[in-house]
Amino acid sequence: MKPAPFHYEAPRTLDAVLALLGEDAKVLAGGQSLVPIMNFRLARPATLVDVNRVDELAHLRKRDGVLHIGALTRHATLERSGVVARGWPLLRQAVRHVGHPQIRSRGTVGGSCAHGDPTAELPVALTALDARFHLRSRAGERVVDAAQFFVSHLTTALHDDELLVEVEVPPLPAGARTAFVEYARTHGDWALAGAAVVVAPGHAAIVLLGAAPTPLRAADAEAALAAGAGAAEAARRAGALVEDEWRAALTSSLVRRALEEAGA
Amino acid sequence: MRLRNELEVGAPLERTWKTLLDVPRVARALPGATIDPQAEGGAWRGTMKVKLGPVTTEYAGTVRIQDVDEDDRVASYRVEGREARGQGSAAATITTRLGTVGGATRVVVETDMQVTGRQAQLGRGLMEEVAGAILGDFAGRLERELRGDAAPDGGGGEALDVSRAVRGPVLERAGLVLAGLIAGLALGRWVWRR
Amino acid sequence: MRIGVDVNGRRKDADVEPRTLLSDFLRHDLGLTGTHVGCEHGVCGACTVQVDGEPVRSCLMFAVQVDGRSVRTVEALAGDDDDLHPLQQAFHEHHALQCGFCTPGFLMSLEPFVRDRPDASDEEIREALAGNACRCTGYEGIVQAVRGAAREGR
Numbered sequence: 001m002k003p004a005p006f007h008y009e010a011p012r013t014l015d016a017v018l019a020l021l022g023e024d025a026k027v028l029a030g031g032q033s034l035v036p037i038m039n040f041r042l043a044r045p046a047t048l049v050d051v052n053r054v055d056e057l058a059h060l061r062k063r064d065g066v067l068h069i070g071a072l073t074r075h076a077t078l079e080r081s082g083v084v085a086r087g088w089p090l091l092r093q094a095v096r097h098v099g100h101p102q103i104r105s106r107g108t109v110g111g112s113c114a115h116g117d118p119t120a121e122l123p124v125a126l127t128a129l130d131a132r133f134h135l136r137s138r139a140g141e142r143v144v145d146a147a148q149f150f151v152s153h154l155t156t157a158l159h160d161d162e163l164l165v166e167v168e169v170p171p172l173p174a175g176a177r178t179a180f181v182e183y184a185r186t187h188g189d190w191a192l193a194g195a196a197v198v199v200a201p202g203h204a205a206i207v208l209l210g211a212a213p214t215p216l217r218a219a220d221a222e223a224a225l226a227a228g229a230g231a232a233e234a235a236r237r238a239g240a241l242v243e244d245e246w247r248a249a250l251t252s253s254l255v256r257r258a259l260e261e262a263g264a
Numbered sequence: 265m266r267l268r269n270e271l272e273v274g275a276p277l278e279r280t281w282k283t284l285l286d287v288p289r290v291a292r293a294l295p296g297a298t299i300d301p302q303a304e305g306g307a308w309r310g311t312m313k314v315k316l317g318p319v320t321t322e323y324a325g326t327v328r329i330q331d332v333d334e335d336d337r338v339a340s341y342r343v344e345g346r347e348a349r350g351q352g353s354a355a356a357t358i359t360t361r362l363g364t365v366g367g368a369t370r371v372v373v374e375t376d377m378q379v380t381g382r383q384a385q386l387g388r389g390l391m392e393e394v395a396g397a398i399l400g401d402f403a404g405r406l407e408r409e410l411r412g413d414a415a416p417d418g419g420g421g422e423a424l425d426v427s428r429a430v431r432g433p434v435l436e437r438a439g440l441v442l443a444g445l446i447a448g449l450a451l452g453r454w455v456w457r458r
Numbered sequence: 459m460r461i462g463v464d465v466n467g468r469r470k471d472a473d474v475e476p477r478t479l480l481s482d483f484l485r486h487d488l489g490l491t492g493t494h495v496g497c498e499h500g501v502c503g504a505c506t507v508q509v510d511g512e513p514v515r516s517c518l519m520f521a522v523q524v525d526g527r528s529v530r531t532v533e534a535l536a537g538d539d540d541d542l543h544p545l546q547q548a549f550h551e552h553h554a555l556q557c558g559f560c561t562p563g564f565l566m567s568l569e570p571f572v573r574d575r576p577d578a579s580d581e582e583i584r585e586a587l588a589g590n591a592c593r594c595t596g597y598e599g600i601v602q603a604v605r606g607a608a609r610e611g612r
Contacts, residue, residue, distance in 0.1 A: 001498070008459065008476030008522055012304065028523075035518040036499035039479075048476065050523060051305075058306025061332040072305055076512070082340060082359065083331040100589025102503065102567060105512040106519070187588045304526070307510070324528070326510050344511035346530070348467070351537055355511065355574060378573045380611065 003038040010050040014057065014165065018138050020049045021161045027051055029072060029111035032103045057110065057165060062087060067169040071110025075122075076101075078109060088169060090178035090196060094125035097180065100188045110164045113149070116156045119190050119210045123150055125180060126167060127215040128196040128207040133157075134166040143168075150214035176200035179261035181254045182209060193247055195238070195255045199262040202226065206234065206259070211242045211251055221255070231259035265388055267375040267395050271403035272368050275410040280369040281337055281362055283410055287327060293405035294398070296424030299327075312345065313423035314394065320423050321382075322348040330357065337362040352381015373399060398424060461521060464528035465490070474521045481505045483521035484531060492532040492562045496591070503590030506563040507531050513567045532562035535569070545569055548607035549600070556594035564590045568604055576608040 011017050021027070026045035028034060029052065037043045051057060057072035062083050069078070078084055078095045085092050098104055098112070098121050112122045113133065127146040135142050135158060149157050158164060172178070182194030194209035204225040206218040218238035225234045239252030273280050283289050287308050291299035299310035307328040314321050325345025332339050340359045347353065356377035363370045375395060401424070462471045465488060472487055479498075484490045484507065496504035498517045505517040508530040535543035542550065545565055555561045564587070571578070571586045578586070583604050587597065 002479065002482070003477040005475065005477055008520070010522070010525075031518050031520075031523075032500060032515075035520075039498050039517070048520075052523065053304040055303050055306050058328075059332070060330065061334055063334040065335065070306075077330055077342075080342070080357065081331040083333045083338070100503070101571075101586060102506055102513045102515050102589045103500065105514050187585070309526075346467075346511065346528075351535075351543065353511070353570075353573060355570070378576075380573045 001039055001041055003035075004041055004044040006045055007047045008050065009047065010053055012053045012055075014054055014136065014163075017049055017051055017054060017163060018136065018161070020047065021137070021163060023160050025049050025160075027111075027114070027163060029114075030074070030103075030107035031111075032099065032107040033111065033115045033117070051163070060084070065171040067171075069109050069167045069169065071108060071114075071164050071166060073109045075099075075104035075107045075109070075112070079104060088129065088172065090125050090129060090172075090180060090198060091122070091169075093178060093180040094121040094196060097121050097182050097191070097194075103188075109167060113167060114156055114158060114164045116150055116152075116154050116214070117190075118150075118153060118213055118215065119192075119194075121180070121182065121191070121194070121196075121209065124194065124207050124209040124215040125196045126169065127217065128178075128198050128205040129169050129172070130205070131170075132168045133164060134168060135159075135162045136165045137162040141165075146215065147217075153213040155213075172198065173200040173203045176203065177262040179258040181258045181261070183250060183254060193242075193250045193254055195251070195258045197255070197258040197262050197264070199225070199259065199264045204234075204264075206238055206255060208238060208241065208251060208255070211247070216241060218255070225259070225264060231256050231264045234259060234264065265377050265379075265391060267373075267377065267392055269373045269375075269396060269399045271371045271373065271399055271406075272365065273371060273403055273410070274368045274407045276367060277337070277362055277364050277369045279410055280371070280406075283406065284339055284360055284362070284371075285329065285332065287329065287341075289409060290406070291327075293402055293409045294424075295401050295405065296398075311348070314398075315423035315425045316394070321350070321352070322423075323354055324348050325354075347381055350381055352379065354379045371403075459522050459525075461525035463521075463524050463526075466530055466534040472521075476520060476522050478521045479517055480507070480509075480519040480521050480524060480529070481516040484516060484529070487521075490531050490533055494559055494562060496559070496563075501591070502560075502563075503567060504560050504563040506566045506590065508566055508570070511570065513570060530566070532565055535565060543569075544610050545572060545603070545607045548603040548610065552599045552603040552606055554595060554599040554603035560590060560592045560594075564592070564600060568607075572604060572607050572611065576611055578604075578608070580605070 024046040028048045028050045057070045059070040060073050061068050075095050075098050112120050132143050133149040178198050180196045182191040184191045196207045198205040204222040206221045208216040221234040221237040235252045235256035238255040239248040242248040242251045288299050288301045291297045296313045299308050307326045312323045323345035327343045330340040330342045338361045344355045359374045361372040481495050484493050494504040496502035500515045500518045506513050507516045583601050
């Protein structure tokens with residue numbers, strides 16, 4: 001099928017974008033999630049606001065130890081970046097699992113987060129890194145954390161007139177090791193389960209992919225790990241959060257693998 | 265192919281750093297390069313002309329800043345281009361790392377480059393010479409740009425004549441390789457047409 | 459909407475609806491039918507072309523998005539005298555195609571890969587192929603063609 005007709009705008013500044021956002025306007029960034037949905041006519045936005053020409057969204061920089069990822073940063077750029085590889089290896093580990101090379105050429109960090117698919121890799125990794133999300137509208141800017149940003153299946157805290165402009169990621173704790181694992185039936189297919197983990201002295205983050213309508217922090221498992229439990233016990237507790245028996249077993253197994261990879 | 269070059273720019277670090285993040289200004293200091301000063305989504309379109317002996321190759325493509333480490337003064341660029349006339353392409357990730365040396369700035373340039381097409385046949389040794397020549401010229405022009413001197417017209421479409429900077433046996437070797445390439449191409453076409 | 463696009467080194471001007479997919483623009487408006495349409499939702503890779511040097515799914519882009527940009531399709535690979543591109547030659551020699559429907563997508567995806575990763579292992583080659591589906595060959599010939607083309611390039 002082909003998409004239903006729509007009005008198209010390609011503004012070049014952030015202000016111009018914000019002026020266009022509203023009830024029946026959809027933001028087009030990488031298009032790797034939105035356009036298939038439009039091709040199937042499951043979504044028929046009246047206006048498409050193409051943000052690909054906006055410079056203010058295209059940065060990737062480290063300042064005072066904090067990583068600032070502009071919403072338009074392509075997955076491929078995240079994958080290639082030396083700054084990311086050195087300071088936030090979890091992002092590199094996660095983004096390599098996103099779709100295929102062609103998808104990573106166009107897909108964006110902002111788009112992946114704003115789409116809010118609980119089986120997407122970056123939202124899970126960013127949650128494990130305690131990322132903060134900068135939302136801008138004509139009225140101003142607000143910053144929310146991952147738990148507030150990811151609300152439900154394909155639903156985020158973004159209002160109709162708001163744009164995700166940047167994801168801010170604090171530095172990893174000293175001595176941190178990270179791992180990202182997932183299971184999909186075929187390579188590049190939507191993952192059935194997965195986990196992002198950060199293990200450091202006195203700090204543990206275990207976030208589950210596909211276990212809930214949003215990335216799910218396995219707080220109980222994290223506490224166990226911090227209290228000295230081993231990977232197996234933490235993995236068991238993480239799996240206990242998942243309803244389906246087979247998915248719980250799969251999740252446990254993946255969490256265990258991730259924790260062992262990260263040296264827990 | 266990985267190349268490493270060190271330049272010394274006679275200007276303080278902060279100003280050099282700011283200028284290196286201003287892509288159109290950097291392009292002005294790069295002989296043979298033209299750039300559309302209006303970026304879109306963080307990407308600039310541009311061209312680069314390199315002349316080696318009788319052969320001028322023009323590439324057209326895009327350049328973007330890949331990532332910036334403001335704390336350690338490291339910036340990476342991603343450049344991709346295709347030959348305007350021909351089948352070759354080039355892609356490079358260029359990482360610049362700044363440090364102070366006296367009142368000047370030392371810039372370490374690490375280039376990870378892949379080239380296809382006839383340029384690639386010139387071999388690594390010659391490519392290194394070409395890169396060295398370009399960057400040597402660039403350092404001087406960047407200094408002048410930073411000092412506010414009007415640089416002699418290096419951008420604006422005039423090709424960078426590498427043979428000027430690449431001397432002696434290397435140039436001879438390049439000439440021989442090129443002659444061989446041209447002869448081979450001519451012979452190939454003649455044989456094919458029969 | 460009026461757009462101006464560099465397609466395979468030549469400027470093309472056209473008038474398109476915003477909803478016209480890049481794949482359909484290339485095939486119907488420009489007559490470049492080498493780019494094929496398989497699934498129209500970004501999973502099969504048959505529609506892969508290069509936009510500003512990067513391999514992308516043309517079924518997931520609108521023609522209006524490439525205004526002012528450069529697009530390269532499979533038709534650009536062979537030289538002016540119809541010499542096969544080294545990668546096409548390798549596909550030919552290693553039986554990397556049968557019906558040929560997926561082939562343009564593979565070529566456009568692999569051309570930058572062969573250039574950037576000439577020393578890639580088989581595993582890395584297979585990862586790079588993951589975005590293109592082939593129903594005929596079983597992929598082994600394609601992997602061999604990539605290895606062969608990488609060797610030739612050196």
